[in-house]
Amino acid sequence: MRKTRIFTPGPTPLLPQAQLALARPIIHHRTQEFKELFLETRRLLQEILRTQNEVLILTASGTGAMEAAVCNLFSPQDQTLAVVAGKFGERWVEICQAFQIPCVTLTKEYGDAATAEEIGEALQRNPGTKGLLIQGCETSTATAHDLESIGNLVRREFPEVLIIVDAITTAGCQPLETDAWGLDVVISGSQKAFALPPGLAFMSLSPRALQKLSGAASPRYYFNLAKELKNQQTGQTAWTPNVSLVVALNVACKEILCEGLDNVIADAELMARCTRQGLLALNFRLLSQSPASAATAAFPPEGVSASELSKKLESRFGVKVAGGQGELKGKIIRIAHLGYFDTLDVFSVLSAIELCLLEMGQSIEPGVGIKAAMLEARQN
């Protein structure tokens, strides 16, 4: 009878309608029924990514789609620029290294975002750069890069540079205008704002990106996007897809669009603001200078160990928050707001944290965290 609640930025809690969809009898993928469902799902993803571009669905984690972007668009002689502000920025560099694609980095402190100006300067310093590799939200630090100003600047001043965005924790929780901002490749995954299990990644590809598919010399087979495109335009996939997750993705996309994408994003933003206010009132210190709406990362109050707090949240309340990654391991907690969460969930996790802190001997006024969050959530 013990309840558990996960507040991790992927996997996120499952949408109940999608859970039931996962349990349905399977359909075969080489059928009209699947084709129609698949084509519709691709259209729904276009709406969510705010794009007319082709959207491909891959049976893989988000990292698979990141690799697919790199090895289908670039060759070993192509220069790329990666924005590195945490573990997922570092992943771009590792992927380029694996495929021997030159990659210079614009490195930011953990918690800092890259500005459009800095990216412009970096592209200026590296003429001939073929692609910009960036996150919409660097999940390891819960930091959002300003994709709008970055997209606008790059499109205006560096029209040839492909903008490749890992939007795995951006889509569905942060404004993301793929076409209006000129983003060439936008990647997301099932286990984030879509409130599904991991196992599917999706990516949009601009006409500019599509043109590069045939020329890139890097080896690929499972992630051959030209082959996928040819298949997916007809409602098929190159390889057997995760049929059950596609069915559940269809359900999740419809839920998001039925609720209204702008409302879903506004909810995530509100939850993030409430969480920040609540944590600040509990003497946490925010990690990020440019906090994301996907998750909030914060250092616990002086004298409280992040690991001990996480353990106590789990043992006392069955509440699972994420910890830090890389150099932040053991130093922060991260609380997710993307997907199937609402304001009452924010109050729940804040009250759990508050009671744990009290029981750990912190002198705070009971209710002060929730109060701050409520003031933020109060309408009018």
Added chain:
Amino acid sequence: MRKTRIFTPGPTPLLPQAQLALARPIIHHRTQEFKELFLETRRLLQEILRTQNEVLILTASGTGAMEAAVCNLFSPQDQTLAVVAGKFGERWVEICQAFQIPCVTLTKEYGDAATAEEIGEALQRNPGTKGLLIQGCETSTATAHDLESIGNLVRREFPEVLIIVDAITTAGCQPLETDAWGLDVVISGSQKAFALPPGLAFMSLSPRALQKLSGAASPRYYFNLAKELKNQQTGQTAWTPNVSLVVALNVACKEILCEGLDNVIADAELMARCTRQGLLALNFRLLSQSPASAATAAFPPEGVSASELSKKLESRFGVKVAGGQGELKGKIIRIAHLGYFDTLDVFSVLSAIELCLLEMGQSIEPGVGIKAAMLEARQN
């Protein structure tokens, strides 16, 4: 209220217990709970693959694991030999081409199996061959290669050659003794005998294969098996895994082992024999000279179109059989026996075929197909 039944060799009908597992609330993968479940699942897969070798689980289709085997074990200067007896044999060649790995082929007619002697001769003709790439069952023609005699011969006469087996439709439905037969890499996937949705692939790696991981020069990142091994030995994965499918895989493996692997395999073999006898009695002609227990492929009686028969099976009874692939498209039907099927399912599909044939004007004695199948199934 209309019932549907799929008889396709992947996806196969889902195990009901696994469907319910798929619908469970998700757990986070960086937890003790997941680690224990994951390590146990790897051990269960070892039992099913009859091996002490390391088993890795990848979030991908089986094709992803085939690519992983090639790009983690071979370099562009390494010679390989692929047995090509259908579409999946051809896939080995395509993967090698994508990674610029030389690949000679031993080509068989669709429906024929390669013998150990032929493979021995081919290896003799191509000294220095580093790897043999083969299927346990070539699903496109429902043809089984004799892995036991092939493994024994290669291990005895070509001890340096790595044997890489696509056992995607072999594991759990055909005898498969990974260690006893000296098979270095054995690949399978969730949507076959494991009766789960597609989305997970697994592969065992012998110590001989593990030694090659560090030396192979082919680019890879998502499918970096050395990195996966390091993680999976501790119950983690390099990238976010399809948690829900891992949970369901655990359930499916336990069902298979609880029933007894030998019994499960014997059931598939019996269903295959019953199907063959039933189809022969209905004037079908079997495609394969070495029929597999995963599926049966057969040409319909003279004057009956395979496509029309398939369509009628679907419209009349909601029965979905597979068709031919490549040059066999429109010419054969394929009926699966691997996974969550029993003898009564065989009688169902045979009676559906029989009634469709009668309604299509074929002059057969009603019940003759089922009778032949029943005689095969009758004990004593």
